Amino acid sequence: MNQTELIRNLKNGDVRAVARLLTLIEDEDEKAEQILKEIWELTGKSYIIGITGPPGSGKSTIVDVLARTAIDHGHMVAVLAVDPTSPFSGGAVLGDRLRMSSAHESGIFIRSVASRGHLGGLAATTRFMVNALELLQNDITLVETVGAGQGDVEIVQLADTTVVVEVPGLGDEVQAQKAGILEIGDILVVNKSDRPGAERLFKELQMMLSLGEHGEWLPPIITTTATSNEGIDKLWNEIENHRNHLGNEKLRQQRLRKLKYDLENQVSQKLFNRKIIEVGSDKIERMATSIMKREIDPFSAIEKIIKE
């Protein structure tokens, strides 16, 4: 496929073309930028649901059953599932697909994504990958994060509704008091609710919510056993409730705020890269040496480099 062909096929929602564009985006190939420019106006049409939570909490299984539920409700769904890249080899085993057999059978487009060293629970290019997926005409995109820790909250900058999946037995009640991942949930899920400790976790989450501050939306807590589909209808209903709660206006504001945040990040990243190339790594190494020798303090060094 040459580029013109690729763009034409993308506009027709061709699966192979979309798959290829996803590769170009994640490889940070310069062609990806050119192509995204051409198709930009066609994107932004899906409702993005983020699924996050610690490793082994059942995110993939929830995505699988949720995708099927969404289809039963007449939606078209696509899935992005992010897994971690090994910091040692740069490789990754992407196994989320393994647990998404029923979504796969329903003909849903599923793409496995390696985080490629990016921290925060997503890959650096995930947002644009969501945009590329939207050429498939799906109206729902499910994004599953890397098994997330307390600081991996980037999904909230991407998703319209964020679902945080917790499981019993991971930590004592103090965990629930900690900031971070629990606070980003529009919906909290206690998965594997057939396990001991589920009720206690439920109560801890309830307690946490009652102590914390929240806006007009009080995050509901849903108990599920995803492997047997239990509680998934309820979860789907709550996602729809949240979507209705946002309505058009709040959704618009929320997306604008996130896009603004994103744009600032992209601009600073680009400026950063340009500046680093402009200044050159020799100069930076000389500065670092001076800082180490205490000839200059880091703050003055930064000012000097920026003014360069």
Added chain:
Amino acid sequence: MGKKGKIRILIAKPGLDGHDRGAKVIARALRDAGMEVIYTGLRQSPEDIVEAAIQEDVQFIGLSILSGAHSHIFPKVVELLKERGVDDIRIIAGGIIPDKEIPKWKKMGIEAIFGPGSSTTEIIDYINGIAN
């Protein structure tokens, strides 16, 4: 591939038997060699494999077959890829494939077959060799 281009490979274990140790060892070895491995697990039909390979835009499909089902699965995967107009995904295989059949399968479009005793280094070198 761009500046961050990686080799992406789908490892599948078609057929009805549950012997997936080999596939898992390979998946892990390829990961350690810096590749991105989409592991799809047991009992995948040729249709599943081809669809997943297209969605994942992999450069390679690795099929692990020990049950003799290869004589059904190889031609089917090759045919389905052709049907979908895919000509840039290479198929490699491992497991129990009789030596005397190997020329036939290679002619049909299975690029390489790694039987028992093959080292993971051999497989990695082969993939790196044709990917670059």
